[in-house]
Amino acid sequence: xxxxxxxxxxxxxxxxxxxxxxxxxxxxxxxxxxxxxxxxxxxxxxxxxxxxxxxxxxxxxxxxxxxxxxxxxxxxxxxxxxxxxxxxxxxxxxxxxxxxxxxxxxxxxxxxxxxxxxxxxxxxxxxxxxxxxxxxxxxxxxxxxxxxxxxxxxxxxxxxxxxxxxxxx
Amino acid sequence: xxxxxxxxxxxxxxxxxxxxxxxxxxxxxxxxxxxxxxxxxxxxxxxxxxxxxxxxxxxxxxxxxxxxxxxxxxxxxxxxxxxxxxxxxxxxxxxxxxxxxxxxxxxxxxxxxxxxxxxxxxxxxxxxxxxxxxxxxxxxxxxxxxxxxxxxxxxxxxxxxxxxxxxxxxxxxxxxxxxxxxxxxxxxxxxxxxxxxxxxxxxxxxxxxxxxxxxxxxxxxxxxxxxxxxxxxxxxxxxxxxxxxxxxxxxxxxxxxxxxxxxxxxxxxxxxxxxxxxxxxxxxxxxxxxxxxxxxxxxxxxxxxxxxxxxxxxxxxxxxxxxxxxxxxxxxxxxxxxxxxxxxxxxxxxxxxxxxxxxxxxxxxxxxxxxxxxxxxxxxxxxxxxxxxxxxxxxxxxxxxxxxxxxxxxxxxxxxxxxxxxxxxxxxxxxxxxxxxxxxxxxxxxxxxxxxxxxxxxxxxxxxxxxxxxxxxxxxxxxxxxxxxxxxxxxxxxxxxxxxxxxxxxxxxxxxxxxxxxxxxxxxxxxxxxxxxxxxxxxxxxxxxxxxxxxxxxxxxxxxxxxxxxxxxxxxxx
Numbered sequence: 108x109x110x111x112x113x114x115x116x117x118x119x120x121x122x123x124x125x126x127x128x129x130x131x132x133x134x135x136x137x138x139x140x141x142x143x144x145x146x147x148x149x150x151x152x153x154x155x156x157x158x159x160x161x162x163x164x165x166x167x168x169x170x171x172x173x174x175x176x177x178x179x180x181x182x183x184x185x186x187x188x189x190x191x192x193x194x195x196x197x198x199x200x201x202x203x204x205x206x207x208x209x210x211x212x213x214x215x216x217x218x219x220x221x222x223x224x225x226x227x228x229x230x231x232x233x234x235x236x237x238x239x240x241x242x243x244x245x246x247x248x249x250x251x252x253x254x255x256x257x258x259x260x261x262x263x264x265x266x267x268x269x270x271x272x273x274x275x276x
Numbered sequence: 277x278x279x280x281x282x283x284x285x286x287x288x289x290x291x292x293x294x295x296x297x298x299x300x301x302x303x304x305x306x307x308x309x310x311x312x313x314x315x316x317x318x319x320x321x322x323x324x325x326x327x328x329x330x331x332x333x334x335x336x337x338x339x340x341x342x343x344x345x346x347x348x349x350x351x352x353x354x355x356x357x358x359x360x361x362x363x364x365x366x367x368x369x370x371x372x373x374x375x376x377x378x379x380x381x382x383x384x385x386x387x388x389x390x391x392x393x394x395x396x397x398x399x400x401x402x403x404x405x406x407x408x409x410x411x412x413x414x415x416x417x418x419x420x421x422x423x424x425x426x427x428x429x430x431x432x433x434x435x436x437x438x439x440x441x442x443x444x445x446x447x448x449x450x451x452x453x454x455x456x457x458x459x460x461x462x463x464x465x466x467x468x469x470x471x472x473x474x475x476x477x478x479x480x481x482x483x484x485x486x487x488x489x490x491x492x493x494x495x496x497x498x499x500x501x502x503x504x505x506x507x508x509x510x511x512x513x514x515x516x517x518x519x520x521x522x523x524x525x526x527x528x529x530x531x532x533x534x535x536x537x538x539x540x541x542x543x544x545x546x547x548x549x550x551x552x553x554x555x556x557x558x559x560x561x562x563x564x565x566x567x568x569x570x571x572x573x574x575x576x577x578x579x580x581x582x583x584x585x586x587x588x589x590x591x592x593x594x595x596x597x598x599x600x601x602x603x604x605x606x607x608x609x610x611x612x613x614x615x616x617x618x619x620x621x622x623x624x625x626x627x628x629x630x631x632x633x634x635x636x637x638x639x640x641x642x643x644x645x646x647x648x649x650x651x652x653x654x655x656x657x658x659x660x661x662x663x664x665x666x667x668x669x670x671x672x673x674x675x676x677x678x679x680x681x682x683x684x685x686x687x688x689x690x691x692x693x694x695x696x697x698x699x700x701x702x703x704x705x706x707x708x709x710x711x712x713x714x715x716x717x718x719x720x721x722x723x724x725x726x727x728x729x730x731x732x733x734x735x736x737x738x739x740x741x742x743x744x745x746x747x748x749x750x751x752x753x754x755x756x757x758x759x760x761x762x763x764x765x766x767x768x769x770x771x772x773x774x775x776x777x778x779x780x781x782x783x784x785x786x787x788x789x790x791x792x793x794x795x796x797x798x799x800x801x802x803x804x805x806x807x808x809x810x811x812x813x814x815x816x817x818x819x820x821x822x823x824x825x826x827x828x829x830x831x832x833x834x835x836x837x838x839x840x841x842x843x844x845x846x847x848x849x850x
Contacts, residue, residue, distance in 0.1 A: 168849075168850050173435070173441030174849075175441045175442070175444025175446075175456070175457055176444065177457070178446055178457035178458065179444045179445055179446050182447045183447065183448045
């Protein structure tokens with residue numbers, strides 16, 4: 108790439124951007140520690156809501172590691188998102204236990220209700236529908252989360268009710 | 277330490293501690309097929325093709341990573357092992373495009389070899405064929421992720437040997453893909469176009485960008501005057517493509533072949549190399565005098581130059597302003613030669629044959645042309661030249677000999693050894709020593725700068741000054757060396773850096789070879805050629821003397837600077 112790539116209209120490189128100030132504090136805290144990259148990316152996603160390209164570049168640069176290392180990690184884990192997400196992130200567990208107890212039907216129900224496919228965000232930026240790997244709550248399978256809220260032993264007919272709760276917020 | 281004793285297919289064998297079962301098998305003369313394993317790279321153990329049966333173990337072991345231990349009984353060809361290997365190849369083929377007949381790697385494909393060797397006659401599985409876009413953003417290298425079998429050799433050589441990491445593994449499971457960050461294309465990242473990834477790719481997931489089409493077109497155009505230059509490392513490897521013994525020196529046959537292809541003039545990049553020595557030698561002498569920007573670092577390797585721009589921008593003032601031999605030559609073809617023969621530069625099509633993919637990139641650099649014309653119009657790799665010779669139906673091995681055209685085909689032995697790591701240093705020493713001391717060298721072979729060690733050093737006393745030189749081959753070794761220079765831990769006057777292991781003979785455009793000693797064989801051919809040359813010092817090349825007398829004037833003079841020198845740009849790594 109020639110010298111400085113002109114990027115999107117994000118605030119990359121703008122030190123006054125409070126998000127980047129916070130990110131740099133996080134980087135300073137973890138830099139040099141084992142597993143620093145994952146911890147930083149985790150916090151970065153908290154700060155930005157997702158992991159924009161320029162944030163990943165920034166992290167690579169600050170940690171002095173190849174961008175391929177960062178991109179390899181952010182694409183490997185389904186937890187990390189490279190695209191902006193809705194206000195509410197619905198994640199249906201597709202781990203083995205949940206899957207055999209009908210997680211697929213629940214995903215279909217959400218797709219129908221929201222008019223989007225897995226991985227997409229509704230036009231009003233309210234909901235993002237995702238599937239997750241096992242979240243370790245197999246006892247209450249099938250299980251799903253909306254942001255930090257956990258719903259266990261769910262069935263497809265409960266989907267409209269769950270959505271109504273957030274629509275009302 | 278005590279040696280480990282084990283049995284491979286009934287043959288007792290002894291190996292050093294730390295050896296793997298694969299090492300032991302090699303020692304026992306047993307061939308175990310491998311795929312993700314590569315002798316120059318860190319072992320990964322991901323493809324499982326090298327599995328063997330170890331007595332007492334429940335499952336098969338990947339021999340490339342499994343440590344050999346005392347008393348081990350290994351079988352490499354049992355029914356289970358053979359079936360498993362076949363299944364692995366079948367699974368790989370299940371989602372690999374089967375367009376072998378028209379594939380660029382046809383005949384040089386490790387998947388083809390494996391399925392042939394292992395007797396795979398049908399593929400029982402039907403996998404999903406992916407349709408990903410080819411990455412054609414680079415002028416040198418094409419990435420075709422659809423052909424990729426995820427062995428990871430390319431990204432390991434890019435990361436470990438070259439310290440570039442332009443490509444990496446992204447996503448997971450069935451969605452895994454070798455790609456650039458954000459799939460942005462090789463051209464947008466720190467890729468230096470060295471082509472080492474191509475060299476280790478077992479299939480056609482990485483290959484050079486074709487320049488044969490434009491070359492054929494120019495050759496068929498009667499109004500176009502075609503001029504070709506050939507790099508030293510090409511003549512030591514081209515024969516391999518025609519079944520000749522590795523290390524065969526095919527210079528004269530190659531010249532005949534180029535004439536048969538229709539080139540109007542066949543010249544030698546070694547002339548450009550001699551010229552580089554004069555310019556760079558004087559640059560070194562000047563810097564020794566002013567003590568500025570030392571160490572002087574060579575600039576012949578375009579992969580290294582781009583690496584410096586991305587990774588050591590603070591050291592760009594140390595890099596010689598000399599263009600590489602290819603580009604010096606190109607500049608002369610479009611000026612000096614054009615004037616001499618009275619053919620306008622726009623009617624000259626200049627082709628360079630190189631062991632290198634980065635040379636394609638170098639020729640396309642903005643600085644490398646004049647008046648809207650490129651100095652070098654097309655760069656072909658050694659492999660591409662071989663393909664053209666084959667396509668033309670030329671019986672290469674039985675060609676008669678012929679000589680390069682004059683004057684730009686005249687070269688010294690110093691120009692010859694440019695093709696191997698340490699060669700530029702040796703060539704420079706032969707000239708700089710004589711200019712600096714005014715005395716003739718008694719021994720012109722500098723054995724202490726030869727060899728394949730990653731970093732080599734030498735001190736040469738000359739007229740009260742002890743000239744300290746260092747040589748690094750591969751970018752990873754360059755990184756190591758430059759870090760020591762930056763920290764002040766090491767001090768030199770002159771550093772030679774070649775982007776590829778072994779120098780140009782190990783370039784990314786050379787024929788694919790499975791010979792573990794291939795670099796030594798190609799190098800010894802170059803040293804042989806050097807010894808056969810009547811003139812072995814660049815400054816004694818009569819054609820070079822004539823060029824300065826009638827055209828350039830003084831070394832490092834105004835005209836030389838305009839035509840033969842260049843500048844560099846700092847680039848981001850991210």
